[in-house]
Amino acid sequence: MIVAPENYVALSAVLFTIGVVGVIARRNPLIMLMSIELLFNAANLALVTYARAWVNNVGHIFAFLVITVAAAEAAIGLAIVAVAFRNLPHVDVDDAAVLKG
Amino acid sequence: MITFWILAVLLIASAVFVVTAKKPVYSVVGLLANFLALAATYLELQAEFLAVIQIVVYSGAILILFVFVIALLSSGVKPFEVGPDRAPRIAVPAILFGALVLAGIAATVVGANTAALRGAAGVTGDANAFGSVADFGAALFTTNLLPFEVTALLLMVAVVGVVLIAGDEGPAGIIRRRKRRPIEREPIVKRERAVR
DSSP, rough: OOOOOOHHHHHHHHHHHHHHHHHHHHHOOHHHHHHHHHHHHHHHHHEEEEHHHTTTTHHHHHHHHHHHHHHHHHHHHHHHHHHHTTTSBBBBBBGGGOOOO | HHHHHHHHHHHHHOOOOOOOSSSHHHHHHHHHHHHHHHHHHHHHHHHHHHHHHHIIIIIIHHHHHHHHHHHHTTTTOOOOOOOOHHHHHHHHHHHHHHHHOOOOHHHHHSSSSSOOOOOOOSSSSSSSSTTSSHHHHHHHHHTTHHHHHHHHHHHHHHHHHHHHHSSSSSSHHHHHHHHTTTOOHHHHHHHHHHOO
């Protein structure tokens, strides 16, 4: 029995919402970055679902590019986190309020 | 059908665990479960290559990067401190905003023209079927070659950026040098020699 694409899209929307709540509610930069990965994954799930629905693999290509962007984003984000929180008392984004070296 | 619901429950539960976990390490474990369940979902949707890439790139590379940074940040004298917990105060507005986002997505999707899943385009595992590695590769290296090349440029820029940010010439090195300056060990050594 084939599952309707609407189910997958709904699942993707729910995952995206959980990610958004994570980015807003958490103040730990590492967990915020992980929530951003959840957002990427939710978008990818929607892309793959529509690729399957329209039997067209451009959606797969785009999901592949999104994975690449997510990898670059994670690398740069984690580098910034590692540098920024070396000499701050807490690992908390609210502490990094000044743009001063 | 039953696979979808099992995977959906797994995906949502692990995502909620990622967001609510106390320590980042627990979040990483939740994220790993999420990625594996998502790879299985990709297989359900006949995206074999993406399922493998999901496991290799996400679970293999990105998560390890997260684990390394967590280890790096806790590598001092004591584990890094998380600031005061603001979650209880911000949880309600965040969930309200999340409901708003969900409503927006739902309104957009319901208005869109979703096609029913067309008949199986081929058995998963078939060499030239939809979503197979051959199909994906042919599409990636012919019609979509330019985006693929731009990806290479993007990754190079990311590597240069990371080296610039975290390397010795960037802010990380400046912080390290500034910390090193006040520690002057020279007089202590001299005094020890004088005692001898």
